[in-house]
Amino acid sequence: MGKASMLVLILAVAVTGCKDGDSFWESFIPETDEEPTSTQIEGYVFYPAVQPATDANIAQLKVPAGFAVNKFTDGVGKPRILVxxxxxxxxASDREAGIVMMFTDNNNDGVADNKKTVATIKQVHGLSIHNGKMYMVAVKEVYVADMNPDGTLGQPRMLISDLPDGGQHPNRTIGFGPDNKMYLTVGSTCNSCPEPNGENATILRADEDGSNRKVFAKGLRNTIGFGWHPQTSELWGMDHGIDWLGDDEQKEEVNQIKQGADYGWPYIYGEGKYNPGDRPEGDTTYQQYLQKTTLPTLTYQAHSAPMSMAFYNGSGFPAEYQNDAFVAMRGSWNRSKPVGYKIVRMHFENGKPVRFEDFVTGFIVNNNRAHFGRLVGVAVHKDGSLLFSDDTNGVVYRVSYTGK
Known part of the structure; x- marks a missing residue:
């Protein structure tokens, strides 16, 4: 489809009905199959054209005063998750190539001097370093490898081989919590549907060796970016909203991820809205499902596509950035005007997210008709800079604070 935009008119008809009653939920949410209910939604497909990451394009990127952006490395395929x-x-992982790459900056000038492939695993995506080992997750498998003194990896060993099929969301991510447990994100196989496999649309938790795997939280359509707040140790994640509900629905969700919680997908979304395309199964009504749904703490512009999230606890940025989070917004395809394509800062106050603000913008060019970066990975470097990846032009960027 490329540069063109296409108007798609969706008519979703669910054979449902309404009960008498005064409350919003009783009046507007269909609860039985006695009466038909119809919903009409305007949906769009619009992919901005792709431009190269030229010096001129990079020079017009916008960051807060005192910060600077440079290429840490480029020409490296399709870099995804960074650690x-x-x-x-x-x-950096490259899922399409099936490799993990290592970049080193030997002279500390903010540009990588050496690039090396250190692991080859089909469809590898999520990466995490824990207790001196590298953990790597593909669609259905989790591997671990010893890390050598020079940063290279030993032979990967498989810990898990039977994660659910990928479907629409095959990009697994992995992290280790303060409890030393392994956390794995498993997206939904579809845009919106009941999942036959109870491990889809979840975050899983397992022991360090991959054993004792259980569903930690469910009703999460596709939570790629997650992490633990440095002060509170609470787990936070950003979930992708449902597509085809219009330009401004469903908003992306910031959720505090708690054990045993249900975040509503596919039946309840956002601030407690019902999804007309899917009814709760059995005799459960939308209202009943809402009562057991954990709603988001904060939301963000629909279709921005949140990817990696990293809490900042480095020493390179001003003190007010401490314990805030950075999120890569990959960018929209399912709305009439593009949104996302940026790095945003999520402000935390008293351990809770309260608002977003732009941190790196300008990847959308040519009057919203083109872009030169769809962003994925985010990581804090040891020197306090922020790194983020673009798998469109094969670039890893570095944001440093100069104070000027």
Whole structure:
């Protein structure tokens, strides 16, 4: 479809009905199959054209006063998730190529001097360094490898081989919590549907060796970016909203992820709205499902596509950035005007997210008709800079604070 935009008119008809009653939920949410209910939604597909990451394009990127952006490395395929080793080595996954790359900046000038492939795993995506080992997750498998003193990896060993099929959301991510447990994100197989496999649309938790795997939280359509607040140790994640509900629905969700919680997908979304395309199964009504749904703490512009999230606890940025989070917004395809394509800062106050503000913008060019970066990975470097990846032009960017 490329540069063109296409208007798609969706008529979603669910054979449902309404009860008498005064409350909003009783009056407007269909609860039985006695009466038909119809919903008409205007949906769009619009992919901005792709431009190269030229010096001129990069020069017009906008960051807050005192910050600067440069290419840390480029020409590296389709870098996705980023992690940083203890000695400052930077690792990136490339799911399409099935490799993990290592970048080193030997002279500390903010530009990588050396690039090396350190693992080859089909469809590898999520990365996490824990207790001196590299953990890597593909669609259905989790691997671990010892880390050598020079940052290279030993032979990967498979810990898990039977994660659910990927479907629409095959990009698994992995992290280790303060409890030393392994956390795995498993997206939904579809835009909106009841899942036959109870491990889809969840975050899973397992022991360090991959054993004792259980569903930690469910009703999460596709939570790629997640992490633990440095002060409170509470787990936060950003979930992708449902597509085809219009330009401004469903908003992206910021959720505090708690054990045993249900975040509503596919039946309840956002601030407690019902999804007309899917009814709760059995005799459960929308209202009943709402009562057991954990609603988001904060929301963000629909279709921005939140990817990696990293809490800032480095020493390179001003003190007010401490314990805030940075999120890569990959960018929209399912709305009439593009949104996302940026790095945003999520402000936390008293351990809770309260608002967003732009941090790196300008990847949308040519009067909203083109872009030169769809962003994925975010990581804090050992020198206090912020790294983020673009898998469109094969670039890893670095944001540093100069104070000027």
């Amino acid at each position: 940083v080793g203890d000695q400052g080595q930077v690792y």
